[in-house]
Amino acid sequence: MCGWDNRIYPFRNNGLSYFPLLAILCNWPFYKLADAISMDFWHTSSDDEICQSKVAGSAQSSSAMPDTTEDPEWDTALVVTDEWMKVASERRHSGWESVERKWIESQALQKKGPKASSEMTKEANEAMARFPYPHMAIPTPQLDFDFRMRVVLNSQSASVAVSDGFKKWSTFSDGTFAGQFGCGSVVNGGQESQDVAYGNAAATQVEATHRLQTADKVPAYIECKTRGNMTGSPELVKALQDPETSKDANPRLCPFRVFITMKTSDERYASKLNTGMWIGSCLWRGLEVVYDAYRIS
Known part of the structure; x- marks a missing residue:
């Protein structure tokens, strides 16, 4: 079934891009996805016509494509989960993995922030609440x-x-x-x-x-x-x-x-x-x- 059904895919109209998911469901090679977007193809045909035409031509396209070896450092396989789409964790690019690690560390530091403020004394919290114009910068005397x-x-x-x-x-x-x-x-x-x-x-x-x-x-x-x-x-x-x-x-x-x-x-x-x-x-x-x-x- 290539046609969109809002009961099955309730996220269709939630503002997220559904092009990658549609390509997976229709067995559509990803290199064709960019061409379809650049040609504004999505605005000239209905969803069902697009899926049917692409499913019919997928066999010819795949046979015409040269057999290339997949780069092990990159992963184009997407996994649909409850949290939208994620790249399989075991095949992430090494560069993105380091970025994700830093992001996780920054999140951990942010979580520690409220603990420090919660340890402040009652007097300190009252003083901070009464501090006049906390965002105002006043010139420092020299x-x-x-x-x-x-x-x-x-x-x-x-x-x-x-x-x-x-x-x-x-x-x-x-x-x-x-x-x-x-x-x-x-x-x-x-x-x-x-x-x-x-x-x-x-x-x-x-x-x-x-x-x-x-x-x-x-x-x-x-x-x-x-x-x-x-x-x-x-x-x-x-x-x-x-x-x-x-x-x-x-x-x-x-x-x-x-x-x-x-x-x-x-x-x-x-x-x-x-x-x-x-x-x-x-x-x-x-x-x-x-x-x-x-x-x-």
Whole structure:
């Protein structure tokens, strides 16, 4: 029976190509399949006429065809199964077999994905669900070195009692700065600091205001404010702030980071400094503090 019967072949109209299956049922050589498609033969005759004509001429075609040896690396025999058509697994081309193996491995990796997410804690899942605009890309800030500043503290300081301890106030006796925007001196200013403890770690919270004077013939005055923390072991933090014991202490063992802003009314520097922000990496030893300022861009 060469005619199509939708009861027997319910997949005829499901959008899949039925040319290969029809060729098998009608004993039609596969080399003729391409010719039929290219000649648009399927649109000029009914299904029954096509099958009948091809069945009648199959014997002549097969006898006229030269006897060629089948390439063992390729398989043209198709097997109709419940999963449509598959090439017999024992005769797959070696190249496709490697591709299929990689596909199976990728599927296995995808199956492992949900397990990793299922192992996430409830708090992590809630945080991910509330993460605002997860597909939005925001520019990453860049740090560019801008200037270095050195200040010297007065040996005399004052301590003030506050609700959670004591704050120490110190003024600056000397200082200089130099960088891309200019150079000059620190004419006055001061800083307040407070020692706090967090378990086995100690920190010194620092807020400072510096009055900078540029080296121009007509100098400009700039207000520079810093705020940050120096952290480390309690013994080392205390030793670095003492002029006597700081000589034997290594300030690089105590990270000291500050946030810096500057402001001036001088038009020569206002556009460069008033809207800028900097991150400072600092070293504090005894009465001297050195800042390396990196502009955030």
